[in-house]
Amino acid sequence: xxxxxxxxxxxxxxxxxxxxxxxxxxxxxxxxxxxxxxxxxxxxxxxxxxxxxxxxxxxxxxxxxxxxxxxxxxxxxxxxxxxxxxxxxxxxxxxxxxxxxxxxxxxxxxxxxxxxxxxxxxxxxxxxxxxxxxxxxxxxxxxxxxxxxxxxxxxxxxxxxxxxxxxxxxxxxxxxxxxxxxxxxxxxxxxxxxxxxxxxxxxxxxxxxxxxxxxxxxxxxxxxxxxxxxxxxxxxxxxxxxxxxxxxxxxxxxxxxxxxxxxxxxxxxxxxxxxxxxxxxxxxxxxxxx
Numbered sequence: 001x002x003x004x005x006x007x008x009x010x011x012x013x014x015x016x017x018x019x020x021x022x023x024x025x026x027x028x029x030x031x032x033x034x035x036x037x038x039x040x041x042x043x044x045x046x047x048x049x050x051x052x053x054x055x056x057x058x059x060x061x062x063x064x065x066x067x068x069x070x071x072x073x074x075x076x077x078x079x080x081x082x083x084x085x086x087x088x089x090x091x092x093x094x095x096x097x098x099x100x101x102x103x104x105x106x107x108x109x110x111x112x113x114x115x116x117x118x119x120x121x122x123x124x125x126x127x128x129x130x131x132x133x134x135x136x137x138x139x140x141x142x143x144x145x146x147x148x149x150x151x152x153x154x155x156x157x158x159x160x161x162x163x164x165x166x167x168x169x170x171x172x173x174x175x176x177x178x179x180x181x182x183x184x185x186x187x188x189x190x191x192x193x194x195x196x197x198x199x200x201x202x203x204x205x206x207x208x209x210x211x212x213x214x215x216x217x218x219x220x221x222x223x224x225x226x227x228x229x230x231x232x233x234x235x236x237x238x239x240x241x242x243x244x245x246x247x248x249x250x251x252x253x254x255x256x257x258x259x260x261x262x263x264x265x266x267x268x269x270x271x272x273x274x275x276x277x278x279x280x281x282x283x284x285x286x287x288x289x290x
Contacts, residue, residue: 049198050240050271051237052269053093053094053271053290055093055199055202055266056268058264060106060166061097061166063097065165066165066166069164069165071088074130074196076089076193076196085099091113091198095199107166107264107265110170110201113170113172113197114174114178114199115195116184117174117175117176119189119190120173120174121145121149122190122195124146124172125191131162136148136149148254155175158173160172173200175238184197200238200240202243204285205261206245206247209232213228213233213244216244219278220270220289221272223237225241232249247262263284265284266285267287268288270290274289275290
């Protein structure tokens with residue numbers, strides 16, 4: 001291993017919501033639309049490739065702590081901060097965190113950010129100065145990279161994973177099938193907040209993975225991204241993927257913690273081929289395609 005790759009590392013999502021804490025999906029409709037408009041404006045200013053324009057997620061972490069983490073530590077732009085709602089801009093994606101109710105299991109999610117495809121080493125070094133990174137399972141290691149960089153061979157991508165204060169599983173991912181991203185983000189080879197281009201993954205947890213995959217295909221006109229199975233399927237493309245996890249799948253591998261997937265309210269605004277909304281029967285999931 002190259003000496004510059006020899007750094008030492010330390011060390012994906014989802015509990016069933018309490019009924020009393022479930023927010024009305026009708027009330028959330030306007031929030032999704034606002035997130036979409038914010039994402040569209042961001043995309044028009046910069047990255048027109050973004051597919052995921054807005055996310056609305058629950059959190060049990062104090063919003064002041066989340067604000068400090070995302071805005072002060074990671075350098076994302078503050079869009080809105082009120083008593084129960086925090087919205088930040090991650091490149092072209094608006095991410096809203098809403099305070100979870102006292103009866104809810106503390107929510108956690110997996111979402112990923114596309115970065116310029118040549119900056120994964122710089123991204124890992126930059127993030128490691130701020131938080132620990134997950135270690136990489138042996139079968140996902142690449143001899144040319146540190147042990148905290150994962151090689152997704154079937155996806156032609158490298159990434160690093162880390163937690164935020166709510167124990168959301170975050171990821172910077174460099175997708176080598178998107179060479180045009182070399183010309184995006186900050187100048188030079190170093191990593192900076194401007195290199196977070198947009199959110200490119202958000203996860204949904206269900207008991208029947210392939211059933212939801214078929215629903216995404218028929219209702220949202222989304223294609224399967226690489227072959228999946230009964231435990232995991234990705235729908236979309238490299239610029240925006242809806243990930244479907246089977247309930248209980250551990251997304252904390254390499255963090256030192258088990259994080260079995262559970263169901264939490266998840267709302268997404270996406271740029272899609274069909275302009276419509278989808279509410280997933282039996283789950284607190286809503287997707288607005290624009």
